[in-house]
Amino acid sequence: MRILVVGAGEVGQTIATTLAELHEVVVVDCDERLVEELTYAYDVLAVHGDGRDIKTLREAEIERADLVVACTDDDDVNTVICATATTIADTFTIARVRHRTLSETWNDHPDAFGVDFMVCTNSLTSEAAFRIAGLPAAEEVDTFVNGLVRMAAFEIDDRSPLGNQTVREIDLDESITIAAIFRDDELILPTGETVIRSTDRIVVIGSASGVTSVADRVSLSSRSASDEVVIAGASEIGLQIAQLFEEHGYHPWIIEQDPDRARNAAEALPKTTVLEEDPADVGFLEREHISDADIVIAALPQDERNLLVSLVARQFGVGETVAIVEHSEYTELFETAGVDVTVNPREETAEEIIRFTRLIPTEKIVLLDHDRAEVIEIVVTEESILADREISDSTANLPEGVIIGAIARAGELVTPRGTTVLRPGDHVVLFVDADVLDEITDVI
Numbered sequence: 319m320r321i322l323v324v325g326a327g328e329v330g331q332t333i334a335t336t337l338a339e340l341h342e343v344v345v346v347d348c349d350e351r352l353v354e355e356l357t358y359a360y361d362v363l364a365v366h367g368d369g370r371d372i373k374t375l376r377e378a379e380i381e382r383a384d385l386v387v388a389c390t391d392d393d394d395v396n397t398v399i400c401a402t403a404t405t406i407a408d409t410f411t412i413a414r415v416r417h418r419t420l421s422e423t424w425n426d427h428p429d430a431f432g433v434d435f436m437v438c439t440n441s442l443t444s445e446a447a448f449r450i451a452g453l454p455a456a457e458e459v460d461t462f463v464n465g466l467v468r469m470a471a472f473e474i475d476d477r478s479p480l481g482n483q484t485v486r487e488i489d490l491d492e493s494i495t496i497a498a499i500f501r502d503d504e505l506i507l508p509t510g511e512t513v514i515r516s517t518d519r520i521v522v523i524g525s526a527s528g529v530t531s532v533a534d535r536v537s538l539s540s541r542s543a544s545d546e547v548v549i550a551g552a553s554e555i556g557l558q559i560a561q562l563f564e565e566h567g568y569h570p571w572i573i574e575q576d577p578d579r580a581r582n583a584a585e586a587l588p589k590t591t592v593l594e595e596d597p598a599d600v601g602f603l604e605r606e607h608i609s610d611a612d613i614v615i616a617a618l619p620q621d622e623r624n625l626l627v628s629l630v631a632r633q634f635g636v637g638e639t640v641a642i643v644e645h646s647e648y649t650e651l652f653e654t655a656g657v658d659v660t661v662n663p664r665e666e667t668a669e670e671i672i673r674f675t676r677l678i679p680t681e682k683i684v685l686l687d688h689d690r691a692e693v694i695e696i697v698v699t700e701e702s703i704l705a706d707r708e709i710s711d712s713t714a715n716l717p718e719g720v721i722i723g724a725i726a727r728a729g730e731l732v733t734p735r736g737t738t739v740l741r742p743g744d745h746v747v748l749f750v751d752a753d754v755l756d757e758i759t760d761v762i
Contacts, residue, residue: 319384550614552582
């Protein structure tokens with residue numbers, strides 16, 4: 319597949335570098351320095367120029383492109399790029415936008431902008447933060463098959479009852495598969511005799527209730543809809559997170575220093591308590607008993623402020639901290655400083671876009687541990703080597719590094735066992751080591 323990526327920022331670079339091994343990738347950007355760096359650092363063709371300019375697009379040979387991804391930091395520019403591309407080439411276009419206004423218009427009128435698919439960064443980020451916040455101790459959470467299957471990653475600490483036990487001894491819900499263990503720089507596909515150690519990061523796949531039970535055991539606690547949720551910042555992401563909590567029976571708090579934003583939040587969110595204060599003001603937080611909060615989500619526009627708010631919340635003894643981190647290079651700093659979970663909008667966006675480039679038709683893709691592995695949802699076709707075969711037989715034909723984590727059939731979960739027969743139409747959630755993605759593409 320030939321893929322034209324317009325915009326060499328974090329999203330564009332993530333997409334380009336992830337896809338370069340499997341596809342022919344061309345990157346267009348106005349920044350000559352970035353173009354030069356990409357040319358020497360990665361196996362991509364980089365073109366200097368404005369993606370709205372037909373001359374630049376022709377120089378990038380857009381007529382040969384199967385897919386055009388417009389992912390600059392300007393919503394309007396991305397929309398124009400896609401509209402321009404469709405006038406000169408028969409290609410599938412994806413526009414990345416940050417704000418909901420354009421994406422909601424596109425959802426209601428898909429032909430409005432000449433865009434085949436629109437990805438809203440803020441919506442994806444809000445949904446990711448909500449999923450993680452709703453599951454104690456989870457570092458990453460996602461759902462598949464319309465919510466029927468859940469995937470989560472947990473770090474095991476010294477206090478966890480799961481530590482120093484074999485996978486078989488843990489006695490998890492029968493729907494749960496421990497698909498992988500990340501241990502230092504090693505990726506382990508566990509057997510029943512694999513011992514889980516403290517500091518391991520485990521990936522589990524299964525029913526929503528089963529994954530919740532794992533979370534409760536890892537965290538030694540559970541939550542209910544009456545728990546205290548505090549959101550720092552009435553940004554668009556902060557507002558969307560609060561709305562999601564409201565829809566699920568919570569009554570969150572928003573702390574916003576800007577009077578206009580605070581007023582707008584109060585008007586838009588009837589079940590949310592909005593306080594017009596600085597979310598990093600220690601005196602205010604002490605007066606409002608922030609230490610009673612079960613979770614604080616830092617959703618301010620600046621990474622530095624989100625780090626400060628998270629650290630102050632930790633100092634007050636808040637149960638869990640989640641921070642939105644715009645710049646991925648800061649992620650390690652946040653985690654080292656003690657922030658429990660970080661959500662990077664650019665990574666969330668890249669995952670959604672990369673799904674369209676897979677030669678295997680995928681319903682959903684989640685990248686794990688900085689692209690070391692993926693969890694993907696596929697639908698078994700009649701031509702697939704998985705169809706009408708027992709799992710034990712099917713996996714013998716799959717490369718090492720692939721685990722069948724869950725199966726959904728006609729809206730019901732089917733527990734994967736060696737004797738389970740996969741049928742055409744089944745939704746299968748797979749854990750895949752990134753090193754064998756090429757082989758998976760060839761055999762499924």
